[in-house]
Every structure is written in C-alpha cells, then in structure tokens.
Amino acid sequence: MAVLAFDHAPVGLAVTRNRVIERCNARFCETFGYAEDELPQRSLAVLYPSQEEFLRIGEIGSRRMRETGRYADERIMQRRNGALFWCRVRGQSLTPDDPFARAVWSFADLSESRPVADLTARERQVAALLAEGQTNKEIARVLELSPRTAEAHRARLQAKLGARNTAELVARLTGLPL
Template structure:
C-alpha cells in the first residue's frame, strides 16, 4: 500500500468511524467526523472552528472538566470519563468521552477525542449542575467524603445531593443509585 492509499484509508476510517471523533486545538474543533455531527445535532460544516464549550451543559462544567482533564493528560497523555453533554437543540445526554493528547507537554494544544452517545443505557434526568458533578463522582466510585473534598462541600451537603439523586432516579440504596448512574442492570 502506497502513502497516498494509506492517507486515503486513514481519512475514510476517521470519517466513517462508529463513534464521534474530533481533532481539537486548544479545545476548539479543527475537524470532526459525521458521527460526531450526528451525535450533537450539527451539520457537517457547523462545528469546525467552534469551542467544545458549545457541547457542554454549562460554562462551569466546561471549565471544571477541562481542569480535571488537563491534569490527567499531563500525567498520562489520556483522559476518559462519562458525562452529560448537550446537543444543539439543548437536549442533554450521557456521553462516553475518551481523549488522547498529541502534545503531552501541553495536553490541549492538539488532541483527538472520541464521543459515544450512551443515553440508551443511561437515561438523563433533570439534574442541577451540582447534582451532575456528584453523579459523575459517584459513577467513578467516589465516597461522600471524597466528593465533599473534591467539590469543597461539607460531607452532609454531599450526602444530601446523593439522597436527592437517589430520589430522582428512583434508587432504593447507594448500590442501586450507582447502577443507575453507570447504566448497569439493576
């Protein structure tokens, strides 16, 4: 296979990947594939040059997740999580996100990201920003004390958020709540 053919094959693989892919520079989309556009509800030409911030439920979450991701990518060059993202029409959905820095010394300078819509196995309920933050940490297996420390809350406040999440998701206990948050069968 010649270099031209390899380049064409790579371009086809990127464009037709079964998950959304985006090549970013400083958290701005340079290029994305058809599945990425479909997932977020945009046309093919609408996302190039736009900040990833447009795909988050809030500017605060874009900032917070960015800080967490930058630190993790400085350590390993990679980042992965499951979080709530926002479609063009404002609809929220759970998304599995994976990132690889192409510039490890400054992780967001150039990076490649995959975005997979996992909303079929994990429905979204109406949550506040803080409840989404607590939910994400619970899905990671964090304790109430760890969540309180990470979010600069009292342990009682973290527990209150967890209790509200349990009620909103119809979970009888913490184990069932985590199962609902992670999409595992209950």
Template sequence: MGDIAFEHAPIGLAMLENRVIRGCNRQFAQIFGGAPDDYQNVPLAHFYPSRQDYETIGARGLAEMRKTGRYSDERVMRRANGALFWCRVRGQSLTPDAPFMRGIWSFADLSEERPVVELTQREREVAILTCRGLTSKEIGLELSLSYRTIEVYRARLLEKFRARKLAELVAKLSGMPL
C-alpha cells in the same frame, strides 16, 4: 486510508486544538446534530450544559492528561438543538507537554441506555464523582464541601433516580442493568 477510517468510524471523533473543534467525522455530527462542516472551529464549550461544567470538567481532564496524556469520563452534554444527553468521552493528547493544544477525542451517545434526569450543577458533579467510586468524604474534599452536604446531594440523587441504595444509584447512573 487514515482519512477514510476517521470519516467512517462507528464512533464520533473530533480533532481538537485548545478545546476548539478543527475537524470531526460524520458520526460526531450525527450525535450532536448537523453535518461535519457545521462544527469547524466551534468551541467545545457549546456542548456543555453550563459554563461551569465546561470549566470544572476541563480542569479535571487537564490534570489527568498532564499525568497520563489521556482522559475519559461519562457526562451530560448538549446537542446543537439544546437537548441534553449522556455521553462517553475519551481523549488522547498529541502534544503531551501541552495536553489541550492538540488531541483526538471520541464521543459515544449513551442516551438510549441512560435517560437524562434534570440535575443541578452540583448534583451532576456529585453523580459523576460517585460513579468514579469516591466516598462522600472524598467527594467533599474534591468539591470543598462537608461530607454531610455530599450525603444530602446523594439523598436527592437517590430520590430523583428512584434508587433505594447507593449501589442501585450507581447502576442507574452508569447504565448498568439492575
């Protein structure tokens, strides 16, 4: 019954070993494009907008998983055809002493609720941390930038998302109705 539940789950699921896909279900393949066999032994790095995103999000995820064994966020990812989309990602380590050694991860396509706006790497980082409720000073500390620089990035985000204030920006970034 476990294999049936995995294969037919209404959410994309993937078994990862050291951030390499060892198996995925039909919904995962549908989200990213193709068939489940297309993803056997494919590094997860292929699904990030940039190598820097892969490394930054991976470091953040590893730190959290070392504490709790779990990680979740919403991020921009890349489909097999190169198209970018917003995705909710959740992971559970099966090897707590080495969180990335083996785990089960879920992927939910948020593209209908949240269109992708072209952002720079740094704008994506600021957007993600803003949605987590961090202040400009906290984001600055996390990214080793001044809070004034973070305010400049937030101003760009407000303009790109046509938001008048921070709460409206967060609502638009998180797909919440206004």
C-alpha cells in the same frame, strides 16, 4: 486508510486545538445535532450544558492529561437543540507538555442505556463522580464540599432516580441492569 477509519468510526471523533474543534467526523456531528460544516473552528464549550461545566471539566481534564496524556469520563453533554444526554468521552493528548494544545477525542452517546433525569449542575457533577466509583468523602474533596453536603446531593440523586441505596443509584447512573 486512517482517513477512512476516522470518517466512518462508530463513535464521534474530533481533533481539537486548545479545545476548539479542528476536524470532526459525521458521527460526532450527528451525536450533537449539527451539520458537518457547523462545528469546525467552534469551541467545545457549545457542547456543554454550561460554561461553568466546560471550565470545570477542562481543569480536571488538564490535570489528568498532564499526568498520563489521557482523559476519560462519562458526563452530561448538550445537543444543539438543548437536549441533555449522557456521553462517554475519551481523550488523548498529542502534545504532552500542553495537553489541550492538540488532542484527539471520542464521544459515545449513552442515551439509550442511560436516560437523563432533571438534575442540577452540582447533581450532574456528583453523579459523574459516583459513576466513577468515588465515595462521598472523595466527591467532597474533588468538589470542595463538606462530606455532609456531598451526602445530601447523593441522597437527592437517589430520590430523583428512584434508587433505594447507593448500589442501585450507581447502577442507574451507569446504565447497568438492575
């Protein structure tokens, strides 16, 4: 029964070992635009817009998973054809002492409710933190920026997404109706 649930889940599922895909379901492959035999034994890095983002999110995820054994966020990911899309990611470590040694992940495509704007890597980082409810000061601390720089990124996001204020920006980032 567990195999049936894994293979036919309505979201993409992957089992990883040290951030390398061991096994994934058909929805996972479909979400990222790969054939079912192409992703096993490949690094999750191929699914990120850049190596820098793969490493940065890995550092954040490792810290959180060491504390709780779990990680969750919403971020921009990349399909095989290079198209970017918003994705809800949830992870559970199977090896608490070494969180990435073995983990199970779910990936839900949010592109229908949250289109991607043309954002820089830093703007994507700020957008993800804003979507989590972080303040400019908290974003500055996490990204090691000055609060004014974080505010400038938020202001550029507002302009790019046509939001009049932070509440409207967060609504646009999270796909909530305005």
